[in-house]
Amino acid sequence: MKNRDLKTTLIISVSIPISIIATFILLYFGNITFNIMTLGGMALGIGMLVDNSIVVLENIYRLRENGLDSQSASIEGAKEVSMAVSASTLTTIAVFAPMVFVEGITATIFKELAFTVAFSLVISLLVSLTLIPMLASRSLKKEVEEKNNRFSKVFRSVRDGYESILSWALNHKGWAIFIAVAIFVVTIFPLFILGGEFFPPVDEGTFIVNIDLPSGSSFQETNKVIENLEKDISKIKEVDTFSIEKRRRL
Known part of the structure; x- marks a missing residue:
């Protein structure tokens, strides 16, 4: 925004925690637990939480610059872009909506993610059309002269350096x-x-010992080797349980 007022930044910042808290409430009443899938859905939704609010606030500020008072600019500014931000949000929701109607293992994995994304986007839309205009009507003032704005002085120095x-x-x-x-x-x-790897190493608390005996080894020889192996493994203090599996190589 041209006035680079800190209040406008704070107005936008308010939309993020309110949208997240409201999404948690919808998840609670929808009996959806907070797990890795809902966390992923929340991460996807957060990327668009401020988009609607920024569009609405920019339009309000434009009308404010054109001479409208704060209250009229907030009302008219929200009305002018309400259809645009609604269409944008609903278009994104439509991408995830089909996941709600699938069945089987796919539904188990992705249904909660789709609900989380949809909830977060709907809440962000409501916040941008209700809370943002209300805050703007009380906070936006006439543009301050840049020479009296300390932030503008810092901004100009950064701009000149760039x-x-x-x-x-x-x-x-x-x-x-x-x-x-x-x-x-x-x-x-x-x-x-x-270096790099596809998955980080995970300590599962297990290990496997493979023993290959010569072809034609008798049953008695195999049992003797296994008994010695059991004795050696049982001496390891860190081992709680172990099992032996015999396989005949063809």
Whole structure:
């Protein structure tokens, strides 16, 4: 926003915790537990929680700049974009809605995720059309002159610094490319040291010992080897239980 007022940022920030708390309430009354799937749904929904609020608040501020008072700008601003933000939210919900009607193991896994995403988006829509206009009507004031705004002074200094760096980069393209490539190499280099894996190792508290005997070994020889193995394993203090499984290799 042009006035870079801290109050506008606080108004948007309010929508996130309120939407999350309201989503928890809907999950509670829907008998949906908070597990890894609902947590994933919440993570997906949070990405759009502030989108609707930002659109509504931007439109309110635009009308406020055009001369409307705070209350009229809040009412008209919310009305003008209500259909747009509703359509955007419902379009996203429509992507997850079919998961609610599936059956079997797919329903067990994804139904709660779909409900969580839908709940969070519906709540964010309600917050953007009700709470945000109310807060805006009480908080937005006429644009403050930039020279009297301390934040604007800091913002201008950052902007001027960025412009000087950008101007230097455009005038020294070779050095700019070299620095960019060097940063890229430095960023990738730790990957070769740390390595990677698809799944992190998990300590399941179990281990498996495989013994291969020569082909044609008698039953007595096999039992003797297994008995010695049982004695060795039983001496390990960390072992609580163990089992022996015999397989004949064909």
